[in-house]
Amino acid sequence: MTADTMAVESRQVRVSGKRRRNFSYPTWFFVPAAIVYGVLFLYPTIASLFFSLTRWTLFEAQFIGLENFAQFFREPFLIKGLTNTLIYAFVTSGLKVVLGLLLGVLLTSQIIGRGYLRSVVFFPVLVSTIGVGITFTVMMHPTQGVINETLALFGIKGPGWLTDPNLALLSVAFVDVWKGVGLATVIYMAGIVSIPQEYFEAAKIDGATAFQNFWNITLPLARPATVTVVTLSLIGGLRSFDLIWAMTKGGPGFTSDVIASVIYKQYQAGFYGLSTAGNVVLFVLVSIIMVPLSVWFNRREIEQ
Template sequence: MTSNMQSRAVLRTYPYWFYLPAAIVFGVFFLVPTGLSFYFSLTRWSLFDATFIGFDNYITFLEDPMLMSGLRNTVIYAVLTMGLKVIIALPLAMLLTSIIRLKGLLRSILFFPTLVSTIAIGITFAALMQPSAGLINTVLGSLGLPQPDWLGNPRLALYSVALVDVWRGIGIATVIFIAGISSIPQDYFEVARLEGGTWVKFRHVILPLCRNATFTVILLAFIGGLRSFDLIWAMTRGGPGFASDVLTSVIFKEYQAGFYGLSTAGNVVLFILVTIIIYPLMRFFNRMEIEL
């Protein structure tokens, strides 16, 4: 057998039709609806008939203060949760990769909320944040600290939900950082130990060399934050008023009200927002990535 025939026999073993099942499901239930959304966002739509109305839905979006505050809240929520997850999880990962004995146990405890239903977590924290008798305010009160109405105060509600999101996401972020730190060759830590203390280790070894893990956490948290819906819906339903509405909750409300065209325009706005933030970030991170 010549090597040419041999390689053709090998390629025949990797036939393109193996893509077919995945391609059909992904195409029909993801690509087609995504493509359709661009058209239907330009219509007044009742599922049965759609009237083309040009950019009217987008104009409604830009002019409606509730929809615009949803857009602003989405960005605030995503940036805030992403930032806090990085800032808290990186030191935690350092702690859990140092000599601490209980690191396995602590890592499990931190990670567990990742596997619990978001709705269940939302219900639980809504009860813990209850203004008068809730555990959080009881503790704050006994320490003589102010007791805010976490979810009832329109200026606070979005941030309260964001804090719970951070609480839930710390585990996965920490685990990714731990994987990043563990992949750094031991020699670097040796040098850092001789050169100085924890700060040197953090600033000159972990921060630069665990860059890939940092990029991953930023991307995952950012994507998750922009798309976040369940937690906000379970805790405030976008309220009080529209104070904690984000794009996804606006999309749901417009859908419930039967404004399918407007809801879909919201979907397209979210699509564009996610793409213009995440895609350049990904390109940039890919260029900056390091090989260890």
């Protein structure tokens, strides 16, 4: 290697390194984001952990250790709220995944009125959650609601959708699915549209049926959309409050209470330390479910 060649290569390395330095972000560039993250997330999280160990009011705080957590797990209605939260989250997320996928496949196929149907499916997402809750509360009235009156026309006696302890939580869950399935559908539509058409053309040449196309092409290649829908739906279900409060306020009794509504009731009753402990329990519950799930999803994506 000649001296001229070595000089050229050395100059190229210096230029390349200089370009990398010019395009790399300086450390201070991240300071504003770090401040926002610390103020809006880190500090409230640490403060919640501290106040969950105290019996506090707006003016004072008395340290009591883990007593709030011990009381939380001793109270039957609090355990009921924890159980209902898990049921609600898995029912709503499961139905959103299944219905969102089916609607996504339907609304990306060549059907009449496809644009109009897409608007109809997505419209509930744009409506106020409280408005949806109030509307369905009226519709699900056991004697005067339009749902039971419609069933009565066919000789069917409708149940107490929101007054029957066995149906109240599931009734709210189905309303949640009706409102949120439009977002899941849009995510699936984006995932399905991004699948290269060459796969379907090759399958058509091989004589594949519509179900085989769905099972062997659409379902596997729409996996990123499935991951997104599962993640958003589970987190939303675990944190759900507004729709449940608008429709049942946790009733009848405590049969449709979730952790968020129990926490709100404890705040209303003045048990601030206990309700803060409930917030910590909810945070831990979401983390225990979502962190391993995210790791599993990422591992599967790397393997594929």
